[in-house]
Amino acid sequence: MSDKITGTKDYKKEFPLLQQKMHDRQIVYLDNGATTQKPESVIHAMCSYYGGCNANPHRGAYELSVRATDIYENARERVRRFINAKHSHEIIFTKNATESLNLIAYSYGMSNIGAGDEVVIAISEHHSNLVPWQQICRQKGAVLKYIYLEEDGNLSQEDIEAKITDRTKLVAVAQVSNVLGLVNPVKEIAARAHSVGAVMVVDGSQSVPHIRVDVQDMDADFFVFSGHKMLSPMGIGVLYGKEALLNEMPPFLMGGDMIDYVEEQETEFAPLPAKFEAGTQNVGGAAGLTAAIDYLEKVGFDYVEKVERELLAYALPKLKAMPYIELYGCDSTRDNKTGIITFNVKDVHPHDVATILDAQGVAIRAGHHCAQPLMKYLGQNATCRASFYFYNTREDVDRWLESLSKVRGVLGYAE
């Protein structure tokens, strides 16, 4: 069996970490839903920034600071084009999607959600798009409602209609579930939210790295994602918000660089985007994010989707033929499955599966995937998850499945 899909390129050689061995074998990295590996060009961009341009942006009146400012503001414009926002000042840099969602919850949520109001999210949300809304609702006396799932793991169309009502102030849904890997109809949900006067928050953490996103087309009011899940360094994330909403919102974090004038008893805040970027920002991360977007667009989303689909089509029938494997979210008939496969090995706890695979050089995720309410809804305590990216190969899948076939034997169960 060739280790590549016909016509594909060997991208692994551009990722230093993927050259490494783990437990004496070439590493098979299948935890891309948690974080992706970084290509040379991204690592180089970070090093170049710190080695050649490091200074505090927006401050010093000297050449280095001007260069740092340029790198930072170019990254903002690069992100704007990447997700097709209307204005670059609608792009706010944060440390990750979690911070972006907290910013929305604290700034927009605390000001606009009151007693008796309703917030609607999906049962499949990651804790980062669940706990902030749950806590805002508790503080404000608002009601948190859930969209549950159809048999095949897709969001219940009936719930989308029934739960989003005139009382709904905000709807927050992931574009792709980090456990089920299914693309949710966020454009349709946004239309439904807008029809009742609610704002729409979309968590793009698991979509932006894998599919082309257009925030204007989906008409999200807020859209968030993390850089590190799309080739970029950790510690840089994005909040997109529509200009009118961001202008109305109070600042989240306060301090340096987010002000125009500070008096003893009052402060005039800076306009967008500085209003939401207090303190020294992650310019090195922004440089890495720019390089990551450049790299990803050069690879092309058509290619990314093609590889992930082919790996899915290659792995799923083999998994289904293994009688002791249980699969979750793998039966959607809507042609909306991304490269995330969540599974369990009968009788074996996911952490043991992960340890046994690790000993064979295969890295997968095990646990509740920061989605405890979903685990409970699925009747599982924990699950295993393998998640692909465009640098993965059929050989990776073979190595994964081969190591998986040994798991039960290690614990003394019949094959």
Next chain:
Amino acid sequence: MLNNNHADNHAGLGGLSGIGGLDSIYTELIAEHSRSVENKHHLSFPTVTQKGRNPSCGDEITLELQVEDGIIKDAAFTGVGCAISQASTSIMIDLIKGEKVEEAHRLADLFLQMIKGEITDDDELEDLDEALALKNISHMPARVKCAVLSWRTLLESI
């Protein structure tokens, strides 16, 4: 079935030799204890009930003890978790049943010192008996919390 058989403690299951390091973790003893339900039930008259959780991985046990006159007359547990946490709990219960509370305390402290790598000499650890089979977990930071869950829970309960 779960005799004190030290000779077997470090012997892996058949067919494992090809998977680096695993045979020192998932020994036959650990695998058997992880599947065993001998100590997994409710007590009729527990005097102490203590919940233990690893929030990061979802392991959850409830330890039940029947303590009379300072002696742990009976012990059992319920709950869910990985092979290592389940085996560690089962082994611990075998070890502390019939012991004085102070002795259970001492054994739990000894176990935690073993897992932290603070005591490595097998002679000093001898009293841990079958629990010695978990010694190699000290080299697996990712699984330490699984091995110590029941012992931490025990220390909280007595």
